[in-house]
Amino acid sequence: MTGGNTIRGMRIGGGPTGEAERGESAPRKRVDFWCAHGHHTRPSLAVDAEVPDRWDCPRCGLPAGPDADNPPEPRRNEPYKSHLAYVQERRSDAEGVAILDEALAKLRERRGR
Known part of the structure; x- marks a missing residue:
């Protein structure tokens, strides 16, 4: 049996963490990218953000582009x-x-x- 009047799993000053406290999130859009290995990545970007022409593939690290048929060439080391x-x-x-x-x-x- 535990003593005292502690609330487990809470810290002092901790309150609800939701939209009302943090503010509303910016509107988002999903953009598709493919790397030379055929990996598909779909990052979420702000609606008013400029879409980059390349994105690093999180699986293999190669550059990924918006065209699945013509992915960008790997960087030369x-x-x-x-x-x-x-x-x-x-x-x-x-x-x-x-x-x-x-x-x-x-x-x-x-x-x-």
Whole structure:
């Protein structure tokens, strides 16, 4: 037997949680999307919201589009690039040698050679 006058399952200050307390929800519409694996997703959007042209499939993560017959292509995963790879894209070998020679000349000048 329990003692006291507690109400189980309630917290102090807790009241009804319904439409009257939270306000009315915005009008909604359902939009259909399909991914390349044929998964069908139907998110609920506000009526006045702009419908996106792509939606991430919650089952496989691929992009999904509104046309079931022509779903969007999966994103291409780019391999990780190091800082050196980005520098090599911007500079030619001749530019790299010129920059290195300039830096070495400044270093030798500071050392007094």
